[in-house]
Amino acid sequence: LAKTTQPISMDSYEGQEVNITCSHNNIATNDYITWYQQFPSQGPRFIIQGYKTKVTNEVASLFIPADRKSSTLSLPRVSLSDTAVYYCLVGDDNNNDMRFGAGTRLTVKP
Amino acid sequence: DSGVTQTPKHLITATGQRVTLRCSPRSGDLSVYWYQQSLDQGLQFLIQYYNGEERAKGNILERFSAQQFPDLHSELNLSSLELGDSALYFCASSESGSRGRELFFGEGSRLTVL
Numbered sequence: 001l002a003k004t005t006q007p008i009s010m011d012s013y014e015g016q017e018v019n020i021t022c023s024h025n026n027i028a029t030n031d032y033i034t035w036y037q038q039f040p041s042q043g044p045r046f047i048i049q050g051y052k053t054k055v056t057n058e059v060a061s062l063f064i065p066a067d068r069k070s071s072t073l074s075l076p077r078v079s080l081s082d083t084a085v086y087y088c089l090v091g092d093d094n095n096n097d098m099r100f101g102a103g104t105r106l107t108v109k110p
Numbered sequence: 111d112s113g114v115t116q117t118p119k120h121l122i123t124a125t126g127q128r129v130t131l132r133c134s135p136r137s138g139d140l141s142v143y144w145y146q147q148s149l150d151q152g153l154q155f156l157i158q159y160y161n162g163e164e165r166a167k168g169n170i171l172e173r174f175s176a177q178q179f180p181d182l183h184s185e186l187n188l189s190s191l192e193l194g195d196s197a198l199y200f201c202a203s204s205e206s207g208s209r210g211r212e213l214f215f216g217e218g219s220r221l222t223v224l
Contacts, residue, residue, distance in 0.1 A: 032211055043112065043200050043215025044153070087153070095141055095204045095211050097166035100153040 004101040022088030116216035128189040135203030
């Protein structure tokens with residue numbers, strides 16, 4: 001079974017901030033949280049990864065509370081091209097048994 | 111370009127046949143993963159190899175098998191094909207541990223079983 005739970009879908013509008021939350025209640029001490037983006041008929045692409053607190057890169061931020069049982073991917077000022085499926089993935093330090101959940105289908109509207 | 115190469119990109123075959131999908135990981139990556147994605151479905155983890163050894167097994171059917179060779183490329187063999195096996199098959203590779211945890215995906219092999 002996948003280790004994560006996410007909303008099935010979300011809608012947003014261009015220019016808005018989008019926050020997608022993922023639950024991973026059984027996260028282990030050695031597990032990292034990674035988010036991927038997938039466009040139709042393409043392989044998933046890495047967005048961001050974190051272990052605790054907050055991580056920010058040029059495309060997103062990742063917020064992880066102290067108990068690490070959830071995480072939130074934040075996409076600032078989304079555009080139409082951000083319409084995709086977003087996957088939260090929990091994996092150990094050696095990337096073993098990397099099972100994706102159902103993902104969140106984000107639709108950005110004009 | 112992720113650096114992961116999958117061949118063939120497209121494959122059309124008939125029920126009952128056998129096919130082999132090939133994956134070349136990024137240079138230096140020791141782990142290879144195989145995923146199946148049916149139309150509008152999520153990514154189903156099939157199997158993982160690390161440096162030639164099976165590391166984890168997911169929802170892989172008995173009709174499917176895989177291996178990773180000494181040069182680290184991997185092959186996924188699908189036999190006695192059924193209509194329901196039609197899907198995109200993705201290969202991913204990664205380093206491990208502190209050397210890197212990101213999965214790099216290939217462009218996929220689209221299998222159509224008629």
